[in-house]
Amino acid sequence: MRLEQLEAFLAVAETGSFQHAAHKCGVTQSTISRQVQALEAKLGVPLLHRTAKVKLTLGGHCLLPHARKICQEWCSANREIHDLLAGKQPELCVAVIHSVCAYYLPPVLQRFTRDYPQVQLRVTALGSDRSLKVLRDGLVDVAIVMQNRFLTASSEMIVDPLYEESIAVLVGANHPLADFTTIPWSELLQYPQVMFKDGYGMQRLVQEQFHSLGVELNAVLELNTLDAFRGTIRQGDWVALLPESALVDAYSDPTLAVRPLEDPTLRRQVVLVTTQDRLQIPPIQYFRQLVSELVKPKANHIAS
Structure with a gap:
């Protein structure tokens, strides 16, 4: 069953004439007739009484509301897609x-x-x-x-x-690691890590780095907001590996310190x-x- 067959049937039903239906659809009368005949063959029932004024059969009356709904839905979908491509996205x-x-x-x-x-x-x-x-x-x-x-x-x-950016170490201002200009991995490994929660790319990056170094990651806490990282780190001896864009507020916070890592450094894209x-x-x-x-x-x- 094709949409144009339903449209042809609907046009005949609404105008009562194959000729008027052809004019409404902008096609020839023979085209309308073929579309309706193909629809009747598909459904296995006659849809129209072909008299001076065309009338619906019982099968035609049954199909009519469904044909209207299908054609209306198609018009609605076509209009919405046109609007979408025209930039009218809600x-x-x-x-x-x-x-x-x-x-x-x-x-x-x-x-x-x-x-x-x-x-x-x-x-x-x-x-x-x-x-x-x-x-x-x-x-x-x-x-x-x-x-x-x-x-x-x-x-x-x-x-x-x-862009790409470096990964650095966030510690409290009075943390022993704050005395380093760049932090060696051997020193970093001595302190518990605060990490992003599962589902964050940073957790995966840090885990992979510790695995490549052949050392166990001592993750004591998982968080998911930057405020929580800053509040937690400034009050204890824990450390966090964070991307530079996550450390913007930390640079101006006197209770915190940001230090780069010694080689091998970490970066993310x-x-x-x-x-x-x-x-x-x-x-x-x-x-x-x-x-x-x-x-x-x-x-x-x-x-x-």
Whole structure:
């Protein structure tokens, strides 16, 4: 069964004439007749009494409301897709890691809401792995995350590198490690670690580094907000390995100290990820462009 067959039947039913139906549909009368005959053959029942004024059979009366509903739904779907491609998207959903959300994304959000006031912007701060999962599940349109090639290897994924940054050590101002200019791994390993929770790319990066060094990671606490990291670290002898963008507020906090690592140093790459199909949508195209232009790392505070 084809849509044009239902449209032909509906036009005849509403006009009472094959000729008028052909005029309404913009095709020949013979085309309307063939479409209706094909529909009748498919259903196995006659749909019309072909008299001077065409009337519906019992089968035609049964089909009529369903044909109307199907054609209306198709028109509605076609209109919504046209609006989507024209940039009339009702909302744009973004999943983004906390450090980017707090420090680098606000200029993007302000520009986007100014230029697309009709689009409701929804931003959720999540870990990298969780962000990529909700992107794959279709719950968000864009993810800004720490690169994970295992989760972005699909051909449908579009990955835009944004920047790379160093990983540094956050300690309390009176912590013994604060006396170092650069912290050796041998000294760092003596202290308990505070880490991001499962689902955050930083947890995976730190775990892999400790594994490569052949030492056991002593993780005493998992957190998921930057405020919680700062509050916890400033009050004890624990340490945290954090990316530079997550340490912006720590540099100006006299109760905290940030120190770079000695070799082997750690770095991470931050990327924007979306899917091929979403790049056909103008608001998503524009958001991607703004992120590329405006999300840039600040000046490097970490002394080496």
